[in-house]
Amino acid sequence: MGSSSKKKKEKQKDFVKPKLKVGKTKPKADNHTSTSFKAKAIVVGHQSLNTAAPTVQSQLKHNLTLLNHHAYTTRRDSLAHIASVFSSSPASNPPISYSVLLPALAPLIVDSTAPVRTQLLTLLNSLTKSKDPRQDAIIPVDAIQMHTPRFLLYIHSAMTHISAEIRANSTNFLSWLLDVVGEEAVRGAKGWGKTLKCWIVLLGWEGAKSGQSVRGSTIEFSDPGKNKKASLQHLGVLKQFLSTGILEEEVQLSYFDIKNRSLLLPHQYSDAYMMPKTSNIYGHLNLFGVLAENLSEEDAEGSAEDCDSRRRIMTNVFEGSIRTGLQARLQEGGEVGRAAGAVLKVLDKALKTEDNEMT
Structure with missing residues (x-):
């Protein structure tokens, strides 16, 4: 009889609700795992081992790929970056070929967000129109014509x-x-x-x-x-x-x-024999x-x-x-x-x- 009553008391311990007192923390569970340890190493995903900074050309190519990004802010910021790079580059030596740049800009005419279209129009105006009539535009007219x-x-x-x-x-x-x-x-x-x-x-x-x-x-x-x-x-x-x-x-x-x-074209029908335009x-x-x-x-x-x-x-x-x-x-x-x-x-x-x- 004594052993059976002892077993009953041990089973009842599992269902006893502890009485909490003010100012004392709740007792930890039996399966509690301590996470108070500190790591001595930091792991960075996709860490680059190159010591040199990326070139202007690589950054431009990266921003051209971002023109297809799903976030409109990324597309807008990429256009702003392209405008800043070309504005600071000489027209005789563009940082990237126009045959790569212009075909990537054209699809943004039908972009679904107004800020991207506005930024695109600002970019095209700034690169193809010169503020000073004595200077040529950054992107020549021949490149736009192609x-x-x-x-x-x-x-x-x-x-x-x-x-x-x-x-x-x-x-x-x-x-x-x-x-x-x-x-x-x-x-x-x-x-x-x-x-x-x-x-x-x-x-x-x-x-x-x-x-x-x-x-x-x-x-x-x-x-x-x-x-x-x-x-x-x-x-x-x-x-x-x-x-x-x-x-x-x-x-x-x-x-x-x-x-x-009249001196250069003495004949009245000289225009008819000139090279056609x-x-x-x-x-x-x-x-x-x-x-x-x-x-x-x-x-x-x-x-x-x-x-x-x-x-x-x-x-x-x-x-x-x-x-x-x-x-x-x-x-x-x-x-x-x-x-x-x-x-x-x-x-x-x-x-x-x-x-x-x-x-």
């Missing part, structure tokens, strides 16, 4: 993007490209007809030529102020685009320039193409080397939609109406010039 089709590809994607914010910022990049390369932006393949097609989609003028109702724009912000600002931006760049493509500049020559020109010098004859009156939007998306061919594409394919859309904007009045009227003046002046040349 990658103009790639930039146009992403600009077209931005102009027809599903996001309203990306569409609103798309013409900022088109304006930058027109400022830097000029006529080269509207001369190459997909440069004139494809861009005009994107303009019509962007401004909501698809059904204008067939007599359907004209939408105000594809910009649909909840704030009316943003809609007005985006419309003014689009119409201003459209004026710049049409002026570059179909409006020839009138150069006023001084008396001394005329005398020097475009590749397709007989494109205006349309020897192997479709008739001008039978042009479609697909036919108009090819290259338009000279101003005359761009005017024909405008007259036979896009003029009806653009003119109807501008007339609708003109009736709205205000700043938007004045901007639309300025675009109409450029269009009338360019096409009137074509009519005078034909007669």
